[in-house]
Amino acid sequence: MARKKQYKEDEVIDKAMHLFWRNGYENTSMQMLEKEMGINKFSIYSSFGSKHGVFLESLKCYKKNIKSIFDTFKNGTEGVADIKKFFYDSVAITFQGKNQKGCLVTNTYNEFSESDDQLIKEQMGSFMDNLKELIIEKLKMDPSKDEDTILKQANFLLLAKHGLAAASRVNSQKEIEDYIEMTFQNI
């Protein structure tokens, strides 16, 4: 064996994630990553292979970070109220620090919407499908809703969530919360 690494990979990836979160993929350079991660290019490449590799790991890291929100959502038993809480929890992380903008997954979804990057698209697709499934599950807890209504409302909420993530990059916390309240007035 030989020398030990002087950094922990999950620690430097967490820093990289915040950088991507704030600036997006294309507007984050290796130079910025070096500075933020605190290690030089050689180390980055030996650990993650490429800038793209760093980004994919950052996405995984992000998902791990929001897992608790999803778990709370999944385990909820109050239907629509769970969805609403999930919306509040989702935007809350945007306002807890200043090094993040909106939702990294949604930002990525938008930035790569024109790209044909298969790995990224898979990550995005599974995330969205999973979310839609959960929303449908919660809506079904209300027996008064028929299948058709549930699908329509699920699409509505999914799009509202997407818009919310986009808007949370430029709108204030109060505007965001007012929006959530009005969104759930007719669900």
Next chain:
Amino acid sequence: MARKKQYKEDEVIDKAMHLFWRNGYENTSMQMLEKEMGINKFSIYSSFGSKHGVFLESLKCYKKNIKSIFDTFKNGTEGVADIKKFFYDSVAITFQGKNQKGCLVTNTYNEFSESDDQLIKEQMGSFMDNLKELIIEKLKMDPSKDEDTILKQANFLLLAKHGLAAASRVNSQKEIEDYIEMTFQNI
């Protein structure tokens, strides 16, 4: 006098606008602009000064293009129904061709949300303020709404419009239209 220009500036700007619309500012290179506009860098620089100059002109061009939608909105006399029609008209241009993504102003608003580009920020600010004013004007046509409700609903609709523009980059026409219908159920 001397040689004549072999291109019309508003024609090449229209092409530049579509490129920016599709790719955003940062992900559109001078090389791409050369190809799309059909003229070379010298001509671009002599006509517009810089890439930034091309972008500002593209924004003006975009605003000119959507002016008719705004005029229809402004001249409407049916209150909330006018707002709804404005939403439909706004997303319609996204689906009429394939070289555009969402709303150029909203895309720019998001892309430059972290920047301190004063010229761009002014353009965005005036656009949003103008839109909010119009929405309030239409909401006021309903005498049953008090001042507080109007402000809250205006904020809601502005954010919904923003989210809609973001979502229209990745969602289908049907999803978008379902969303609009549900948005106006409690306005």
Next chain:
DNA sequence: AAAATAACTAAACGATTGTTTAGTTTAGAA
């Protein structure tokens, strides 16, 4: 027709992009 000047072509600019590589340091195995 000649002079003047704006519009063109095409190459180059320095800076920065993501990536690689040569050389040095450090730590465990022999």
Next chain:
DNA sequence: TTCTAAACTAAACAATCGTTTAGTTATTTT
């Protein structure tokens, strides 16, 4: 303690970024 291999530093890589510039073509005016 010596050898080996991984982790480091730092410089360089080719490609591309936005921008400029030198030289040629074309049109108008004198």
